[in-house]
Amino acid sequence: MVGESETVSFSNVASEADSQIARTLLCVREMILKGEFSPGERLSEAPLASRVGVSRTPIRLALERLAHEGLLEPYPTGGFIVRKFTLNDVWDGIELRGLLEGAAARLAAERLADDSQLTTLRNAQLDMDAVGEPTSETFPAYLDLNDRFHAEVLRLAKSEMLKQALDRLLSLPLASRQALVSLQSRFPEASEIFVVGRDQHLRIIEAIARRQGGRAESIAREHAQITRRALEFVMSRADVLSSLPGGPLVQV
Amino acid sequence: MVGESETVSFSNVASEADSQIARTLLCVREMILKGEFSPGERLSEAPLASRVGVSRTPIRLALERLAHEGLLEPYPTGGFIVRKFTLNDVWDGIELRGLLEGAAARLAAERLADDSQLTTLRNAQLDMDAVGEPTSETFPAYLDLNDRFHAEVLRLAKSEMLKQALDRLLSLPLASRQALVSLQSRFPEASEIFVVGRDQHLRIIEAIARRQGGRAESIAREHAQITRRALEFVMSRADVLSSLPGGPLVQV
């Protein structure tokens, strides 16, 4: 066994996983997103290994993956450092997500064979409506269902390339929809944003159903801007920002 | 030492590299793109290790990277298999590249501070003009300069997110500009395509210089379709297709 004494089960989540590398991946990613390392800091394998409780081999595989995810970047003489993000990166990421999700909505409209394929998408929206305006309790469920809605649109687009590009982009947390947690009932404008967002979902379904590809693209593209609005609300409050997943990585 | 007897230096290129993993990466990627493995085939580490002449450790890292590149995909019970590509994947990839390069051109126009930043882009085009219509001899230089042109547009876009998304997409060879080699003086229409492509480059520069973001986007988006036209020419000839890098991976 390795690290027999100081091994700590760092995270409550993923304390048990199917493989060491999966556990390491979740654990290290969570550490990075929580801001336990400062941007630019070099991540050495040995300390991580003793912290996670595995040997260096899974650590290295996990670091490799995180580098491809974009959370780390290779260091010239070897190893990896924590990547720095700027606010411009975040805004550009959201813009790019709008571009890709817009393309997905357009393709979904263009490639819809028959209306029965829309049922799962409609059901996803119905499930979201059942949750209603999210509270701090129902927020995880809301986010899950929201992701499911967009995953359904992406599925209808039937483009593996688009799916991969979006998947990779969404792995960067501040540009992803997860950043909506910043809305967590902190601001009076939040309610307004949820209403608008729900309406956009409904219009996207409608446009896809009517094969209005261009319209679906426009709405979906604008819909991504909701994340930007949500983030702009919290930008003034550094404490809230740094509590968001990935927030500590953003240079102010 | 490992694989002391049957170690063969597989490739003339990259017989010498800075690290074992870099060598392995180039070597295995070339093998895959050359079609030495059939799509869906499982890649085992040990045979690769003896073929490349390294131990299993760098092989694993290289396979991990190739999986993130999209050339391999993880197999449920472990290991990786060669990914299958369909023709639809190729067309969608080109479409997506047009979308992203269009966005890059638009951002370049919107974010151009002063005209002096355009000199490197103009020089890239001048260098391409110096080569002229490529022959089989000058084709590698032509492709390099073409890539440089688009890299310059991307640089002017000043979006790290966009750069990463495009980099990842371009690593898939058939959707990349490298697929233009199919035009290698085989078809009478090739000359026409080069003239049109050059004009599109000039119009992109012009639109960026005039801060016409929407126009730059439109032209760049359409410009990507040149790859599709080039590929469509060779689609009828299976022998030519399978000689292209990555061509053997496409299911007909």
Next chain:
DNA sequence: CCCACTCGGCTTGCATCCATTTTTCGGCGA
């Protein structure tokens, strides 16, 4: 007093070794 050189610790890269799981292949029975 400052610069350069050297020595030591630390880190990564790589190879090898071990255990567990999967796959395959041959044989047996229906």
Next chain:
DNA sequence: TCGCCGAAAAATGGATGCAAGCCGAGTGGG
């Protein structure tokens, strides 16, 4: 002849040992 079963072979996942390279501190010389 087909299908099931079991054992051997081989695959991956993981751990560790070792050597080479980098980084920094300390020291000696100019």
